[in-house]
Each structure stands twice: as structure tokens, then as C-alpha cells.
Amino acid sequence: MFSNLKQQPADKILALMQAFREDPRDTKIDLGVGVYKNAEGVTPVMRAVKAAEKQLWEQQETKAYTGLAGDPGFSDAMIDLVLGDSVARDSISAAATPGGTGACRQAFEMIRWSNPEARVFVSNPTWPNHLSILKFLNMPVVEYRYFDGETRGVDFDGMIADLKQAKKGDVVLLHGCCHNPTGANLNMAQWQEVVAVLLETGAVPMIDIAYQGFGDGLEEDAQATRLVASSVPECLIAASCSKNFGVYRERTGILMAISQDTSLVGLTQGSLNFLNRQNYSFPPDHGARVVTMILQDPALRADWAAELEEVRLSMLGLREQLAGELQRLSGSDRFGFLAQHRGMFSRLGTTPELVEVMRKEHAIYMVGDSRMNIAGLNKTSVPILAQAIIDAGV
Numbered sequence: 001m002f003s004n005l006k007q008q009p010a011d012k013i014l015a016l017m018q019a020f021r022e023d024p025r026d027t028k029i030d031l032g033v034g035v036y037k038n039a040e041g042v043t044p045v046m047r048a049v050k051a052a053e054k055q056l057w058e059q060q061e062t063k064a065y066t067g068l069a070g071d072p073g074f075s076d077a078m079i080d081l082v083l084g085d086s087v088a089r090d091s092i093s094a095a096a097t098p099g100g101t102g103a104c105r106q107a108f109e110m111i112r113w114s115n116p117e118a119r120v121f122v123s124n125p126t127w128p129n130h131l132s133i134l135k136f137l138n139m140p141v142v143e144y145r146y147f148d149g150e151t152r153g154v155d156f157d158g159m160i161a162d163l164k165q166a167k168k169g170d171v172v173l174l175h176g177c178c179h180n181p182t183g184a185n186l187n188m189a190q191w192q193e194v195v196a197v198l199l200e201t202g203a204v205p206m207i208d209i210a211y212q213g214f215g216d217g218l219e220e221d222a223q224a225t226r227l228v229a230s231s232v233p234e235c236l237i238a239a240s241c242s243k244n245f246g247v248y249r250e251r252t253g254i255l256m257a258i259s260q261d262t263s264l265v266g267l268t269q270g271s272l273n274f275l276n277r278q279n280y281s282f283p284p285d286h287g288a289r290v291v292t293m294i295l296q297d298p299a300l301r302a303d304w305a306a307e308l309e310e311v312r313l314s315m316l317g318l319r320e321q322l323a324g325e326l327q328r329l330s331g332s333d334r335f336g337f338l339a340q341h342r343g344m345f346s347r348l349g350t351t352p353e354l355v356e357v358m359r360k361e362h363a364i365y366m367v368g369d370s371r372m373n374i375a376g377l378n379k380t381s382v383p384i385l386a387q388a389i390i391d392a393g394v
């Protein structure tokens with residue numbers, strides 16, 4: 001039996017993580033996997049997470065199963081965080097999932113289950129694991145133009161033209177904020193146009209929001225998701241707590257399904273529960289419970305939001321420092337886009353060959369498509385990276 005299995009190509013992001021670990025050079029800089037690191041290169045447990053875990057340890061009396069959709073308190077708290085009051089609560093069904101990846105996987109399964117013909121429109125580029133899971137599920141994928149290699153911003157005309165090709169029953173996968181891997185994002189006027197195209201075509205949006213609070217702020221980063229969710233008849237939202245709560249390994253995420261036809265909500269909730277049961281029964285609880293405690297307790301919530309804001313501002317500072325350093329070294333503004341991008345990542349927009357040169361000659365690790373994790377930098381490594389970019393001839 002096992003001999004029938006097919007060797008799969010290594011995930012590029014995870015392979016890079018491994019290559020970095022194995023590099024003996026002490027000057028090495030890791031701009032690979034999307035994990036926040038502070039100036040000391042540590043991915044800290046957030047203060048509010050520590051405090052909530054302590055309370056949980058003291059107060060929790062059972063680890064018996066929760067519900068198939070996880071704890072309802074988690075759903076309510078996350079719906080409030082992501083959607084605020086933009087959408088009526090009785091139009092939303094939700095289920096906890098193992099991280100944002102679990103939410104994406106369950107969403108794709110739900111789409112395929114409901115309509116095996118559905119094509120999923122994905123940005124070119126998108127997070128590689130979107131493509132990998134869709135391929136694994138044998139689902140038809142259509143790419144829409146997104147990144148403009150010249151400006152390093154969004155090719156908005158191309159995006160709109162391609163999205164107009166979607167049909168009723170298709171799904172359009174959108175990044176709610178902090179686009180991964182490019183860092184290039186739409187403004188709200190552009191989101192309005194996307195909504196108009198969705199309404200015109202009848203395609204269903206699926207929003208992946210994995211970096212709320214990393215771009216322009218917690219509320220600001222949710223605006224696009226709220227606009228879309230409140231404007232269309234049906235919508236799926238996959239949200240992750242991995243990054244904004246720093247609970248990566250706890251696998252904490254949620255899938256929401258919104259329907260303006262509230263008579264469908266019982267059916268969608270039952271379907272989310274069923275899908276959880278088929279794939280892993282009950283979703284993981286520890287991270288979800290910690291997140292719920294933080295969001296429900298005003299003091300913990302304020303401390304969490306303050307620390308998240310420190311994280312966001314530190315990444316913005318690094319972006320500005322890097323853009324400034326490159327302006328000085330290149331004598332041009334051609335790297336100004338780095339300060340305009342938002343979130344954890346920026347796509348430098350260079351070739352895999354030059355990415356390889358930077359890895360070999362400068363021990364700088366970025367993903368082959370030239371995605372850089374800005375949080376992998378600190379004030380000292382920014383000038384080193386800037387010099388390497390110039391020396392490599394980017």
C-alpha cells in the first residue's frame with residue numbers, strides 16, 4: 001500500500017525554515033516563515049496570553065470535550081473582533097478550526113461539497129498553501145492578476161478584469177488585509193469596486209484574514225472584511241489567531257459562514273459541525289479558550305491590544321528604515337513601496353536567482369518569490385539587508 005504513495009514536493013516556506021536552521025553562519029538573517037520576532041529574534045508569548053493561561057491553569061476543572069464547533073464564547077468573541085456589528089449575528093454560523101489553515105481547508109471542503117464545479121479564483125500570487133490544499137482537493141483554480149511587478153502595488157485594473165470572469169457559483173478568495181505574500185493591498189474605494197463585481201457576477205467571496213492588527217490597526221484591518229460581508233448575499237471568512245495572538249502552535253482559528261438568508265443558517269452551522277466531525281471531531285480548545293478570555297476581559301484585552309500595537313509599529317518602523325536605507329544606497333525612490341506595503345510581508349519583486357545570490361553570499365533567507373518577512377529584521381540587520389539588495393543588483 002505505502003509504495004503507492006507519491007513523494008510530494010517540499011513546502012517552499014517550510015523547506016526554507018529547515019535550510020536556515022542548518023546554515024552554520026552566525027550572520028544569517030531569517031526573512032522566511034511568517035512568524036513575528038522581536039528585536040532579539042525571539043517570538044514571545046504575549047503578556048495577555050501568559051496571564052490568561054495562568055488563570056486558566058488555576059480555574060479550569062475539566063478538559064472534557066467542548067462542542068463540534070468549539071466553545072460558543074470563542075465564536076462570539078471572534079465574530080465581534082472580525083465583524084464588529086457590521087453583520088447581524090443571526091446571519092452568521094461559525095466553527096473553531098485548527099488555525100487559519102484549518103479554516104481554509106474546511107471552507108474549501110464546504111465549497112466543494114456544496115458545488116463540485118465551483119472554481120476558486122485566487123490572487124496571483126497567493127499564499128502557496130492555498131494552492132496546495134486546492135490542488136490536493138482536486139478543485140478547479142483560476143488565478144486573477146494581483147501584483148504589479150513594476151510598481152510593486154496592486155494591478156487593480158487587471159484584478160477587476162479577471163474577477164469579472166467569475167460566474168455565479170464560483171468563489172473568489174481574497175486576503176482581508178496584509179496580503180500574503182506581497183504586502184500590497186487595496187484601498188477602501190477599490191474594495192467597493194470588488195464588491196460591485198462580486199454582486200454583478202454572483203460569485204461568493206471567501207476572505208482569509210490572518211493578520212488583523214498587523215497592518216493599519218485592529219479596526220482598520222477589519223474594514224474590508226466588514227464591507228464585503230455586509231454587502232453580499234453569502235460570504236465565507238477564515239480567520240487566524242496565530243499571528244495577532246502569537247499562539248502559532250496552539251492552532252487557533254475560525255471559519256464563519258454568513259448568509260443574508262437567515263433560514264440557511266441552521267443548515268450552514270450543521271454543515272460546519274459535520275465537517276469538523278469528519279476531519280478531527282472537536283477542534284483544539286486551549287488557544288481558543290485563551291483568546292476568548294483575553295477578548296472578554298477588559299484589562300487583558302487592553303493589554304493584548306497594546307502589545308499588538310507595539311508589534312505593528314515595530315514592523316512599520318523597520319519598513320521605513322529599510323526604505324530609507326535603500327533610498328540612500330540607490331539614490332532613488334524605487335524601493336519606496338516597502339514603506340507603503342502593510343503587514344508582515346513585502347515582495348521585493350526580484351528573481352529567484354538574485355534571491356539565491358543573497359542567500360549564498362549574504363546568508364539572507366527570503367522565500368524564492370522574494371517575499372521577505374519584515375518582522376525577521378531588526379535595526380541592526382536592516383542596513384545589512386539593504387546593502388545585500390544593492391550588492392546583488394536588485
Ligand code: LMR
Nearest residue numbers: 013032033034035127180
Ligand atoms: C507563512 O506564510 O509563512 C505563514 O502563514 C506560515 C505558514 O504556515 O506558511
